[in-house]
Amino acid sequence: MAACGLDFGTSNTTLGRWQDGAPRLLRLEGGHVTIPSAIFFAPGREAVIGRAAMSAYVEGVPGRLMRSLKSVLGSSLLEETTPVGRERVRFRDVIGRYLAGVKARAEAEAGKSFDTVVHGRPVHFIDDDPEGDRKAEDALRGIAESIGFRHVSFQYEPIAAALDYEQGIAREELALIADIGGGTSDFSIVRLSPERHSRADRAGDILANDGVRIGGTDFDRMLSLGTVMPLLGLGSPMRRGDLAVPNAYFHDLATWSSINRLYNSKTLREIEETRRDASRPELLGRLHAVVEGERGHSLAMEVEGAKIATSERGGARLDLGWIEGGLAAEIDRDGLVRHTGDLARRIAERIGRCLGQAGVGADAIDALFLTGGSTGLPHVRAALTTCLPQARVAEGDTFGSVGTGLTLEAARRAA
Incomplete structure (x- = not known):
């Protein structure tokens, strides 16, 4: 076997x-x-x-x-x-x-x-x-x-x-494991040691498990909605009344798993009809071009890359000239935090739930072990470490x- x-x-x-x-x-x-x-x-x-x-x-x-x-x-x-x-x-x-x-x-x-x-x-x-x-x-x-x-x-x-x-x-440690991945953020509090490592039954060493369906793709989505989608018409007004352009198209376009939903003739017709009644039809023209060309994943990849570059270097420029000549979006670390800070806070809240489930205080945690790509976001890391100020931070x-x-x-x- x-x-x-x-x-x-x-x-x-x-x-x-x-x-x-x-x-x-x-x-x-x-x-x-x-x-x-x-x-x-x-x-x-x-x-x-x-x-x-x-x-x-x-x-x-x-x-x-x-x-x-x-x-x-x-x-x-x-x-x-x-x-x-x-x-x-x-x-x-x-x-x-x-x-x-x-x-x-x-x-x-x-x-x-x-x-x-x-x-x-x-x-x-x-x-x-x-x-x-x-x-x-x-x-x-x-x-x-x-x-x-x-x-x-x-x-x-x-x-x-x-x-x-x-x-x-x-030596023996009480560790809080934080796995912040692309789709979910998961936490466990586990008692670990070289001696315990060889045991077949570890159920007694697991004090708590918790998680939330928030991950790196959610940061991509919120960053896209905050910085890129307004360039394609999100939040812009219609000509009549006090209505804004319908936002469903933009949310699908900003969400990795929903992008392909847009690639059909019905959606293109709807976008074109909306463009004719919009106060800023040129913005909806950009949206139509992205959907018609089935370039939504290109947009998502560029937002993801800008997120990583901003985390590492403090800022990034998204060149969107392939949509329209000269079109671009600027992102800095303050903007990244502004658009995604609530996600970081909601992730960190799970640490408190884990501690409560385990029946221990923050000062009982010896080590905070970080893994998963989204632990590279500075404001996510700061939110996690603030919850456990005395814990040694380890990375895998x-x-x-x-x-x-x-x-x-x-x-x-x-x-």
Whole structure:
């Protein structure tokens, strides 16, 4: 029975196996152990995944890009269909095709087939909805079984990150694990030590788990709505009355998992009708151009890149000249905080809930372990560390800690 650990993330995916007495993440795309959670369908061709999918879209190959696939789990979108060439494909099956591709690459790299998987999952797929949460896990289990996994189990992603972190500590610690990913923010309070690491049953060491459906793609969305979408007409007035332009188009265009909803003739007609009645028709003309050219993902990629650049360097300029000559948006760190600061605050609030669930105070936490790409946002990091001022801050592999921990868990369960 060959076992693996699979971290299917909103932005990136990893898969690992136990080899030579240690967990090892497998190379899934070239020399990379991470592969973007993206798939591209081109008419008459096999679907491509990962960086190749993103490149095909950017290079203008005709077809349909889908990214942030995990976001539809727990939503009504999972059972809906989307047009792919001349057929309509369920989002559930799109996820299956993507994960089947990941599994095949991992098996080629490992030289063996995997029939057992420990799948990572967020603490909550959906906030405050236990039944929806159960359905999301059941759906992911069904998808895993449909692509050839015979034995499927799950582990919370922050617990998996804790297992990775525990490999490197020298003494017992009470750690709060913060996994701030692309789609969710998840927290666990876990008692860790070199001695406890070898135990098969760790249930007694887990004091609390909590999470919220907020992640990096939500920061992209709010930044886009605040800085880019007004250039396409969001918030602008209609000619008659005191109404503003309908905002649904802009929210879909700013949300990774909803962009493809716009790519149809009905939406284009509606936008054109709105443009004729708008006080600023030139702005709606820009929106029409983006949707007609199916360039929504290009826009989302540029916003994501600007978010990262602003976090790292303090500012960024989005050159939108491909929409209209000379069009651009400027973003600085103050603007990033202004548009997304509430998200950071809501994420940090979960630390208080975790402490309450564990029955400990902030001063009892020895270490705050940060993983996930969105921990790179300075105001998110500041919000988290402010909650635990006495805790030592430790960082893991931003995109690999969860996958490594899941691989450890897979080896333990298969033993």
